[in-house]
Amino acid sequence: MRQLLLVLASILTLSSLDIPTIAIAGTMPNLPEMRLVQKLNCNNAQTQAAINECTKLSYQNADKKLNQVYQQLISTLERSRKQKLIAAQLAWIKFRDTNCEFERSEYEGGSIVPTIYFGCLENTTKLRTQQLQEYLKPNP
Incomplete structure (x- = not known):
């Protein structure tokens, strides 16, 4: 031992x-x-396994950014709006995960499946981050 x-x-x-x-x-x-x-060199990934891992890391970075923006936004809201944002975020997560499961199902069994899945998660997460950032802007 x-x-x-x-x-x-x-x-x-x-x-x-x-x-x-x-x-x-x-x-x-x-x-x-x-x-x-x-x-791991994600600027020049040479194998499918490396591409899969780099795509996963890229998604994880996008998810960290989303969580930062979400925490920033939720801290500015009053209680009733916080509850609505929490409900919306939970619904969005369910949509994101289900949608990306559907997207990757076209390639089921292939070595590219993780790249498709994490790429979908990353793109969808980046879009949601942009949406949440818009709520942080002051109203004109």
């Missing part, structure tokens, strides 16, 4: 460095094979 913890601590330390590293393979018989860890 101690050896496993040392190996995991070494991997975590190496993975926090900003350089490609190699993990020791085969020292623990019950662990899955470890592979060369490469830094």
